[in-house]
Amino acid sequence: xxxxxxxxxxxxxxxxxxxxxxxxxxxxxxxxxxxxxxxxxxxxxxxxxxxxxxxxxxxxxxxxxxxxxxxxxxxxxxxxxxxxxxxxxxxxxxxxxxxxxxxxxxxxxxxxxxxxxxxxxxxxxxxxxxxxxxxxxxxxxxxxxxxxx
Numbered sequence: 619x620x621x622x623x624x625x626x627x628x629x630x631x632x633x634x635x636x637x638x639x640x641x642x643x644x645x646x647x648x649x650x651x652x653x654x655x656x657x658x659x660x661x662x663x664x665x666x667x668x669x670x671x672x673x674x675x676x677x678x679x680x681x682x683x684x685x686x687x688x689x690x691x692x693x694x695x696x697x698x699x700x701x702x703x704x705x706x707x708x709x710x711x712x713x714x715x716x717x718x719x720x721x722x723x724x725x726x727x728x729x730x731x732x733x734x735x736x737x738x739x740x741x742x743x744x745x746x747x748x749x750x751x752x753x754x755x756x757x758x759x760x761x762x763x764x765x766x767x
Contacts, residue, residue, distance in 0.1 A: 619699035621755040622655040628691045639687040644721050645679055648711045651695040652725050655709060658756040659749050673737070674727040677706065681723035691715050699750050705729050705739040707750065 632643045656662055656674070666672040687693065694714045701708040705728060712722045729742045 619702075620655075620659060620750055620752050621696065621698040622651070622658050622758070623694055623696045623755070624651055624654050624758045625692060625694050626650070628687055628689055628693065630689055633689045637689045641681075641683060644681045644683065644713065644723070647693070647695055647713065648679065648681070648709075648723060648725055649676070651697045651711055652709050652727070654758060655697045658758065661746065661749065667732070671731055671733070672740075673730050673732050674707070675730055675737075676725055677728050678726040679723065681721055683721045685715075685718065685720045687713075687715060687720055693720065700724060702742060702747055702750055704741050707742070 626647060628639060632639050634640045653663060656666070663674060666674065692715070696712045696714065698710050699707065700710040707727050707729065709725045709727065710722070711724065713720045728739050729746075730737050731740045
């Protein structure tokens, strides 16, 4: 399945009074990594909405925290498609610092058609399933995404 990795620096605003990352930021980073994952597949949320009238809302999320992260740490978030079901996509995320896993979890996102007054989950088209199933790993180190063999 398709994978993506991005690097981020922990900012002062991501931490609590003790300089330790405040736990909701793991979910913020999962969201950032998920959106970047779709961009790197050429399926940005803006493109999906414009071309397919599709949004990919969050339905469920979970995170297990293993080690503390601190101000100014550089982290890598690895994202991988875990499941493609009929109307949902599950993305697994791992957050690392210096090759040590600091936390992991997932996001479950719906494939949802948006009309004027309602939204409805619809089947994921075969061409999108193929893109998400490709065995590719993209790395975005802040200098722009590149394919990693």
